Amino acid sequence: MREIPATWMRGGTSKCWVFERDVLTVPGRGVDDVLLRLYGSPDPRQVDGVGGATSTTSKAVVLTPSDRPGIDVEYTFAQIGIADGRVDWTSNCGNCSAVVGPYALRRGWVVPTGDVTTVRIDNTNTGQLIVVDVPTPDGRVTEEGSDRIPGVARPGLGVHLWFVEPAGRTTGALLPTGNAVDRVDGVRVTLLDAGAPVVLVPADEVGVDGAASPATLDAREDLLGRLDRIRRAAAVRMGLAADPAGAARATPKLALVSAGRAGRSDVTVRMLSMGRTHPALAVTGSVALTAAAHTPGTVLSDFTAGGQEVLRLDTPAGVVTTRAGTRDGRFAIGVTRTTRRIGDATLVLPDDEPTTPTAASAA
Amino acid sequence: MREIPATWMRGGTSKCWVFERDVLTVPGRGVDDVLLRLYGSPDPRQVDGVGGATSTTSKAVVLTPSDRPGIDVEYTFAQIGIADGRVDWTSNCGNCSAVVGPYALRRGWVVPTGDVTTVRIDNTNTGQLIVVDVPTPDGRVTEEGSDRIPGVARPGLGVHLWFVEPAGRTTGALLPTGNAVDRVDGVRVTLLDAGAPVVLVPADEVGVDGAASPATLDAREDLLGRLDRIRRAAAVRMGLAADPAGAARATPKLALVSAGRAGRSDVTVRMLSMGRTHPALAVTGSVALTAAAHTPGTVLSDFTAGGQEVLRLDTPAGVVTTRAGTRDGRFAIGVTRTTRRIGDATLVLPDDEPTTPTAASAA
Structure with a gap:
């Protein structure tokens, strides 16, 4: 029975499971298959895994430290299908982007400098540079903060995300049809x-x-x-x-x-x-x-x-x-999000083949 | 920042977080407060904690090994409120009951004997004795099985639960009014x-x-x-x-x-x-x-x-x-449920005071 380490974090109004890229490499299984098994998909209730059965709670953040100049972390986002058995890698999630900086600091991938430390993130889904300012009071890494955002009852560590030159990252142009309307x-x-x-x-x-x-x-x-x-x-x-x-x-x-x-x-x-x-x-x-x-x-x-x-x-x-x-x-567009670490975990990777709940019902 | 160990298990069609009783003892906080903080309640989305925002995914199993004769484990169930800030201790959850035997065996609270090991559980909410038969092939503890139940897509370890003399555990009588209708x-x-x-x-x-x-x-x-x-x-x-x-x-x-x-x-x-x-x-x-x-x-x-x-x-x-x-x-009533361990975790206990999302929205 294989176990996979992961960290559960709230990023903005989403719940995101963070995986370091290497841990998703499982002999004989693709990454999509590994993620679907961990999340309990396909199943509208995701009762057999970590998925939360809603789009904002069935998300994965895949990270690896980067040695490319000007980039600290490479970040790939995955939206895990719930009732369907598909993983969507075509877009980024900005809420989950907020957890990357605090995670990188906690892991020592970035050394804190002064009261605010900048973490430079390459979102590989969209080729988007995200520059994130994370509070590090007196040069210390902290996970606690008292900032608040709409839609979240408790405060968290407030991070400022800048999406640098965000236009056309997916299609090549701000206005892909050439028209404003x-x-x-x-x-x-x-x-x-x-x-x-x-x-x-x-x-x-x-x-x-x-x-x-x-x-x-x-x-x-x-x-x-x-x-x-x-x-x-x-x-x-x-x-x-x-x-x-x-x-x-x-x-x-x-x-x-x-x-x-x-x-x-x-x-x-x-x-x-x-x-x-x-x-x-x-x-x-x-x-x-x-x-x-x-x-x-x-x-x-x-x-x-x-x-x-x-x-x-x-x-x-x-x-x-x-x-x-x-x-x-x-040119950059900035948003503020709060983050909180919910917990660290080792997750069990199921080996069995699923049936649909409907098929099981007939048994 | 206090961290609390817990294990996440599917029991039947429910998702249950298992806590050993002592870990919920936090100076200055009641157990209800600790659980509500861990689950992200009150909040209809439970976005800041481990709760799954539905009644079948906002459940806690509190365990301690027992030295009472004929009892291996004392088990208390808690239904964690979602939008409200209340913990309900008045009933048991039979689905979550299924995880107690496998958990006790894995922790070594019960020594496996032969192909099937019996675990005797006192559910303290209802004073109900639950006798559970857990597969232990060749006297080995296992977490894997190929049994299936309706409502769950993947197979799991099949356990047989017997509710011994279940009548009147809460009210004192099978028919509390004395009438069948x-x-x-x-x-x-x-x-x-x-x-x-x-x-x-x-x-x-x-x-x-x-x-x-x-x-x-x-x-x-x-x-x-x-x-x-x-x-x-x-x-x-x-x-x-x-x-x-x-x-x-x-x-x-x-x-x-x-x-x-x-x-x-x-x-x-x-x-x-x-x-x-x-x-x-x-x-x-x-x-x-x-x-x-x-x-x-x-x-x-x-x-x-x-x-x-x-x-x-x-x-x-x-x-x-x-x-x-x-x-x-x-006299006993028997049901079969499957279980699976989803993962082991250490959960962060939030220290902050929540506001309601509605109140935060106005900020």
């Missing part, structure tokens, strides 16, 4: 690639209240079906898939956008992730929204003045703030 | 205490299809509300609460019962747990149903012949089989 399935949308490829859909274009709760939106199967059709058609336009059926579940993401609430926020956003409404906001989505707010003529121009340094995004969990600025002399 | 809120019900206190409600008495899916039942807020009123009124009749408002969330449980399907099952059951429909069946509920089938005049008499050795219960996950027989010369 396209029409897909009769709807005015912006197709944009920054942090991650995202489809921005004005809520009123699809006749929905942009501030509706996730439960309300998820109950609208007709709406979810239509938005997924738009998302898949957009994937083809963005060069991410040869045809709609070939579009990945996790890429592009889709966000419903509408006006913010005066005195509170600039934009209201409801993001869809893996076919359901995200309880908060994917960080990569917040990067894309910030880039869109800085790009003339996008659907966000209806709500934002453009060029503003701070953008306030109203999510189901509360208001998330992003910054546009420079880092290492380059 | 009572009328509560205008509905014919059986109030019975075996394994756990349970309210058996014929599905047609409340005008519902007894074979409806959990999703269908959970969408019927009116029905769930009515059943919870019946459950709370029954709690008072059974002497479990002074008034309906004082009834515990987890006790008594309530099961909708109807006829089985010829050639497949004897009884169809949909069990409610913590206000939602259980995806399979609480093991303690299967014990109560088996006892009811052996008791003349209960609402199950409509469907069962009475006195049969094997009872087949149709659950949303498939057919669960129970046995009525004798163990150590006493």
Whole structure:
């Protein structure tokens, strides 16, 4: 019976299992197979593994220290399928990105310097440089902090993530179609690639209240079906898939956008992730929204003045703030997330072949 | 920062964290507080801890070896509240009971003897003796097995649990009201205490299809509300609460019962747990149903012949089989469950005070 070491961390509003790359190398098994077995997939309840049966709790962070100049850690993100038996490597998770810096410091991959230590991360899914500032008071590594973010009840260690020159990491261009606005399935949308490829859909274009709760939106199967059709058609336009059926579940993401609430926020956003409404906001989505707010003529121009340094995004969990600025002399978009280590573990790798719960029921 | 060792195991269709009793003793904090912090409660998503945000994945098993004659392990079960900040110690979980024997053998609390080793467990919540037969081929402790149960995709180590003389462990009597049938809120019900206190409600008495899916039942807020009123009124009749408002969330449980399907099952059951429909069946509920089938005049008499050795219960996950027989010369009800160790962990105990996500959102 093989056991695999892993660390469980909250990153922002996600729960992420961290694996060092070598531990996932198992003779006779591919990495996807190893991850699916550890997470208890495929199974809608993931009852036989560490998966949490929701998109925000079925995530893996695969790390290795880097000796490349200007890079401390190579970070690959995996979204582990729940009811299906697939692992999606096509996108990054910004929330999970937040755990990489604290993990690297704890492991000694990066030596702390002064009250704040910078960790330089290459996200290999997207070729994105993420520069992270982690508190290290008096040059000490700490896991404790008192920062708070919307959607998380307890405080954590606040880390500042800068996505450096995030445009076009997946498709090669900020606006893959060359247009600030396209029409897909009769709807005015912006197709944009920054942090991650995202489809921005004005809520009123699809006749929905942009501030509706996730439960309300998820109950609208007709709406979810239509938005997924738009998302898949957009994937083809963005060069991410040869045809709609070939579009990945996790890429592009889709966000419903509408006006913010005066005195509170600039934009209201409801993001869809893996076919359901995200309880908060994917960080990569917040990067894309910030880039869109800085790009003339996008659907966000209806709500934002453009060029503003701070953008306030109203999510189901509360208001998330992003910054546009420079880092290492380059354009960068910054977000703050908190992290917490939940625990260290050694996980048992199941050897057996699964049946579906339905098939087992007949036994 | 305090760290607490724990082992994560699947027991039947539940995910259970196992703690040895002493590790939950933390100066200045009660056990409830420690558990709520470890599980990330209160928070509907339990994003900051090990809780899985569903009733079947927010459970704790607290163990200590016993030196009492005829008892190997003392086992206390805790249902950890999710959105509320409460720990419910009023009932046992039969699924989690299945992990106790394999855990005790692995820890060396019980010495294996021959191909099957018997572990004697005192469940302290209910004063119930559970005699468990665990496979130990050639006298070796093993964690691997190829047994399957409905509702779990992968096989596991099959253990046989016998609930010895399960009647009246909580209330003092098999039929706490003295009646095989009572009328509560205008509905014919059986109030019975075996394994756990349970309210058996014929599905047609409340005008519902007894074979409806959990999703269908959970969408019927009116029905769930009515059943919870019946459950709370029954709690008072059974002497479990002074008034309906004082009834515990987890006790008594309530099961909708109807006829089985010829050639497949004897009884169809949909069990409610913590206000939602259980995806399979609480093991303690299967014990109560088996006892009811052996008791003349209960609402199950409509469907069962009475006195049969094997009872087949149709659950949303498939057919669960129970046995009525004798163990150590006493009447006992037997069920088979599979177990798997998911992993060993050291968990970080958060020190900070939570705010509700809603309050954090306003920040």
